[in-house]
Amino acid sequence: MESRRGPLKSAVPSNVVSPVRRCSRTACGRPAVATLTYVYADSTAVLGPLATYAEPHCYDLCSEHSERLTAPRGWEVVRLAVDTGPPRPSGDDLEALANAVREAARPHERAAGGPAGPGQGGREGDAREVSRRGHLRVLRSPDS
Numbered sequence: 001m002e003s004r005r006g007p008l009k010s011a012v013p014s015n016v017v018s019p020v021r022r023c024s025r026t027a028c029g030r031p032a033v034a035t036l037t038y039v040y041a042d043s044t045a046v047l048g049p050l051a052t053y054a055e056p057h058c059y060d061l062c063s064e065h066s067e068r069l070t071a072p073r074g075w076e077v078v079r080l081a082v083d084t085g086p087p088r089p090s091g092d093d094l095e096a097l098a099n100a101v102r103e104a105a106r107p108h109e110r111a112a113g114g115p116a117g118p119g120q121g122g123r124e125g126d127a128r129e130v131s132r133r134g135h136l137r138v139l140r141s142p143d144s
Contacts, residue, residue, distance in 0.1 A: 021054060023062035032060030036069065045071045048080035103133060 021032045035051040036059040038044070047066055051058060061069065071077045130138045 021050070021060050023065055024059040025061065025065050028062060028065065030062035030064065033063045034061045034066040035059070036061055036066070043075045044078055045069070045075055046078045046080065 022028070023030050023032050024036075032050055034047055034049065035055075037046045037048075037055075037057070039046060047061070047069055050060065054060065069077060130140045132138070
């Protein structure tokens with residue numbers, strides 16, 4: 001877009017947008033490590049670990065701003081444990097990864113001529129199992 005003074009410049013170029021959540025404080029570009037939420041009914045500011053997703057009435061703060069946080073007079077600040085280190089995979093993440101590797105390495109029973117499971121044979125008109133991934137099954141419709 002052009003103006004009388006020349007091309008208009010965007011305040012934030014689109015190639016700079018990052019998937020990492022940043023600190024909500026003005027002019028701070030550091031990565032967020034904590035989420036601040038105000039509980040107005042109790043006059044309390046709650047500072048805890050970074051929320052799973054951004055909420056409209058919560059504020060993401062970097063480690064420096066979360067350490068220096070103060071509340072208005074008469075308010076209480078509740079600080080929940082915040083892990084400022086890099087995120088590590090949980091036990092559930094590692095187990096899911098191991099299960100995916102096992103599933104990929106396991107030979108498929110249908111290709112090897114294995115026994116027919118539920119939905120893999122039997123009456124005409126039944127849906128037939130095409131493939132399986134963990135507890136999920138892909139079924140072919142009876143019409144095809």
